[in-house]
Amino acid sequence: MPKPYSAMMDEINGRLKGKVGDDRAKEIRLLLKEIQFDVGDYRKIKDKLRRELKEIETVEQAKKASRKTGHTKKETPQFVVIGAANSGKSTLINNLCGTDFLVADYPYTTTEPQYGALKHDKVNFQLVELPAIYEGCWDGDKSHLAIIHSTDCLLILGRSIKDFKLVLAELKKNNIHVKSERMEDGFIQTNPRTIPAFIVYDKKLEVMLSTGLKMVSNEDLETVRNTMVEVTKPVRIFTMDSFNKIEDFPIVFFKDQLTIKDVTKKIGKGKVEIFKDAIVLEGGSNGRRKRVGISYELADGDVVHLTFNK
Ligand SMILES: Nc1nc2c(ncn2[C@@H]2O[C@H](COP(=O)(O)OP(=O)(O)O)[C@@H](O)[C@H]2O)c(=O)[nH]1
Ligand SMILES: [Mg+2]
Incomplete structure (x- = not known):
């Protein structure tokens, strides 16, 4: 004999109480299996559960996907x-x-x-x-x-x-x-x-x-x-061409301990392999000029000019 709607809702609420995330999704999947009828009130309850399950899955997927990405490469926070x-x-x-x-x-x-x-x-x-x-x-x-x-x-x-x-x-x-x-x-x-x-x-x-x-x-x-x-905390790095012309818009990074290598990678695939050296103007166009290697650590506002072998 199927249970009446209210008794069923009580049981469902009891079983889902305090459960969040994957645990809740698991319990909902179990409930969906256990409730065999799929008409009338049962259909309503199951639809509600199905909707919630889908929502939880969306959140959990978003969480997992973002965990996998690790470092973001984005330039627009x-x-x-x-x-x-x-x-x-x-x-x-x-x-x-x-x-x-x-x-x-x-x-x-x-x-x-x-x-x-x-x-x-x-x-x-x-x-x-x-x-x-x-x-x-x-x-x-x-x-x-x-x-x-x-x-x-x-x-x-x-x-x-x-x-x-x-x-x-x-x-x-x-x-x-x-x-x-x-x-x-x-x-x-x-x-x-x-x-x-x-x-x-x-x-x-x-x-x-x-x-x-x-x-x-x-x-x-x-x-x-x-x-x-x-x-x-953006780290804005301006690139400069061989004629000392500095670009108006920086390449923007959002990480500390940024190196010339990070900039080289951003500029193009395979560029790290042919990197020769770099000129840095510390803090901007009027900054101290120095020649540096690939692991040199950059700061916000630095200007760089990269040189490649070939
Ligand atoms: N006193 C006061 N009223 C504001 C301020 N900002 C918005 N309002 C008013 O509050 C109401 C709701 O603003 P709205 O921007 O639509 O709020 P939202 O619901 O958070 O998007 C409108 O009547 C605004 O004119 C504020 O800083 N101070
Ligand atoms: Mg609004």
Whole structure:
């Protein structure tokens, strides 16, 4: 005799309680096998379980894929902008990127992620607005959580301490930790996930938070842009031709201990094998000029000219 709907939901909720990630997926697969009927209420329950399973699989796949990549080669760090409803996410992105997202007085205006781009200090950034965060917002649908998992940085917005507490609690609940700047090696995707982040607050915020994260007022857009640079710590390397002409746009790296070898690799496949030597202008066009080898360590703003054998 099949169980009634409510009894079945109780059993399912009991069995899934406290289970997350792969464990939860495993239990759902078991449940799907065990529930033999696939009509009426059973169909509804199974569809719900199938949907959730798919969402969990999406997140887990994103996690695994990002773990495999290790060092990212990207030149455009992505900031996901998160915050409670009406915390000014769309307004901030519009102001920073010159986009035209819908800004509205009523909450939950943004139901799909929205994208914007900006360039500051010769670094490109991508901004993504996620729909408003509320308590338990990622308990069911995991697709937005997957976006957070695979992003490089977070920009956390709020108008009150309550807003921030909510966002920080939801992140914590979902095993996402925040830190004040990127990892030494770039935007490495760790497990559990630690993401560089900073906070943008409304000037009316009465007290400060002690999160260890940088905090910037939403009225000070220039500082918001500068903080995006500080958090991601770009190493901008300018190349120079044989006539001492320096390129306007740098090659941008996001890792510490960058060497001439990294730049050589970036310039082309097989270039490391034919590398001869390099001229470096330390810190820019007026910097000290020196001839260096392939393992020479570069710093932000250095100018290089590479020479190859052949
Ligand atoms: N007081 C105040 N209102 C703001 C600020 N930023 C946006 N708003 C207003 O708050 C409402 C929601 O803004 P919106 O950018 O759509 O917030 P979102 O839901 O987080 O994307 C709109 O009426 C905005 O005009 C701010 O910094 N301070
Ligand atoms: Mg919005």
